[in-house]
Structures are given as structure tokens and as C-alpha cells.
Amino acid sequence: MSAPDDRLLRKDRRAVFAAWAALTAATVLARFLTPGESRSATALGDGLVAAIAVLGLVKCRLIIRCFMEVRHAPRWLRAATDGWLAVLWAALLVGYLL
Amino acid sequence: MTAPGTTTRPRPPARERRLPGDADMWVMILGDLFFFGCYFVTYMVFRAMSAGRFTASQRHLDIDIGVTNTVVLLTSSLFAALAVLAVREGAWRRARRLLWATGACGVLFALIKAYEWHTEISRGHTIHDGFFGFYFVLTGVHLVHLALGVLVLGVAVRELRSPRGRRPTIVEQSVLFWHMVDLLWVVIFALLYLMR
Numbered sequence: 001m002s003a004p005d006d007r008l009l010r011k012d013r014r015a016v017f018a019a020w021a022a023l024t025a026a027t028v029l030a031r032f033l034t035p036g037e038s039r040s041a042t043a044l045g046d047g048l049v050a051a052i053a054v055l056g057l058v059k060c061r062l063i064i065r066c067f068m069e070v071r072h073a074p075r076w077l078r079a080a081t082d083g084w085l086a087v088l089w090a091a092l093l094v095g096y097l098l
Numbered sequence: 099m100t101a102p103g104t105t106t107r108p109r110p111p112a113r114e115r116r117l118p119g120d121a122d123m124w125v126m127i128l129g130d131l132f133f134f135g136c137y138f139v140t141y142m143v144f145r146a147m148s149a150g151r152f153t154a155s156q157r158h159l160d161i162d163i164g165v166t167n168t169v170v171l172l173t174s175s176l177f178a179a180l181a182v183l184a185v186r187e188g189a190w191r192r193a194r195r196l197l198w199a200t201g202a203c204g205v206l207f208a209l210i211k212a213y214e215w216h217t218e219i220s221r222g223h224t225i226h227d228g229f230f231g232f233y234f235v236l237t238g239v240h241l242v243h244l245a246l247g248v249l250v251l252g253v254a255v256r257e258l259r260s261p262r263g264r265r266p267t268i269v270e271q272s273v274l275f276w277h278m279v280d281l282l283w284v285v286i287f288a289l290l291y292l293m294r
Binding site: 012031049063066069075080081 | 113114115116117118124128131132135138139142143145146161162165168169172173175176178179180182183186187274277278280281284285287288289291292293294
């Protein structure tokens, strides 16, 4: 573990709080994009599902980058996690729209 | 060239690239993400084969329970991330309290999930139903990971208690595992509760 630096620690703390606020806001937003049981439609519109998938991808990336600190990690780890995210969410969205 | 009358402030040095935790932990995390990813895609393939039935079953789930559990787990991850920063500052007592708070959120998540399982089973939704088969397996395997995460956090708290045995990397590794549990739940929440 690297030596502590007050400036960097303060910056990291702000980043962690900002990530938590964004993640919570995205969760609440996704909830309002999804209709409740009273809606008669059998499935969501494709546009809404795409928006929910994009929100899911953004949330996952925030967790990986800010909470797991991959934003400061070597290139191979940033590429591996971004690759996993892109393939996973693309496959899920295509699977839903099929 | 600098314009007359202006001063240039020295730019702070770029932060050194470093691997959070250690390589072994990342092998485990990436392996887990790969296998969960395969299972998520399998779920979506089965869903595509009978979308109407899956959508009808998904409507039995209470989205607000899913939202509550998501916020509980995100808050636990906030505490966990702050615990790592506290360790770097040498604030051992604060780090320990934050890890306790993280574990408490994990227990709360499990209690809410148990309530949800009980509600669904009492309504007659069992593992034999197509969608609920996936629901119980996915959330069940996730719960096992969560229980393991609480155990690992306990090991980190124990480390912090002893002044001689404090190893910051143990805290970093246990918190990394916890964030993975949170990450997996975010995908499960979108798949089961939202994409219907």
C-alpha cells in the first residue's frame, strides 16, 4: 500500500461519496423507468430497456472504477474490466431484444 | 513560452499506477465475474425463448424491495471504501467501525432477501417455475458470496484489533471482495427486477 498523502486521500474520499450519490440516484431513476404491476403492457419498450441497460453499465463501471480503485490500476486490469462490462451488457441487451 | 505577468503553478505529480489488492485476489474476482457473466447470459437466452412467461413471473417481484436492497448494498460499499481510506490514514479505530457498518449492511441485505424469499415461496413460486428457478439460484449463489464477504470482513476486523498484526493489504483485499458482491448484485437487480 502506497504512503498516505493528505491531498490524494481527500480527493479519493470526495470521489467515493460522489460515486455513492450517483449510484443511488441511478438506482432510483431506473426504478422509475420500470412500470409497476398495474401497467398492462407485457414488456417494457425497447428504448426503456436500453436506458436501463446503459444505467446498469454505468453503475457497474462506477463501482469498478471508484470503489474498487481500478481507475488507478495498470492498463491490463482497466482493459479486462471494461471488456467484461462491454461484452456482458451488449449480450444482455441483445438477448432481451431478440 | 509564458505570457508576461502570468505565473505557472507546478502541476502535481501523476499518481502512481498500482494494483488494488493483489494479483491472486484479482484472478479470483475476474474468474467469478466470468462465470457469473456466463450465467447472466444463459438466463437471458432462456428468457428470450419464453419472454411472455418470464415477464409475467417477473411482475410478481416487488421492485421496491430490490431498490431497498440495492441502496443497502451500495451504502455498505461506501463504508467499505471509506474503511480502506481510514486504514491508509492510520485511523485504525475508524476503519474498524466502518467495517462493522459494512457487515451490518450485509446482514440487513440478507434479512430483506430472506423476507422476499419467504413471501415468494408462500405465494407458491418455487424453483420449478422457469423464471423463479433462475431467481432462486442467482440470488442464492449471490447470498453465499455475501456470507463469505461478511466472513472475510470479520477477518479484516480481527486484523485491525491487534496492533502488531495490522496488515493494510488484508483490509484492501476483503473490501475488494465485498465490492465484487455489490457489483454482481447491481447486474442481478437489473436482470431480474428491471428488464421485464
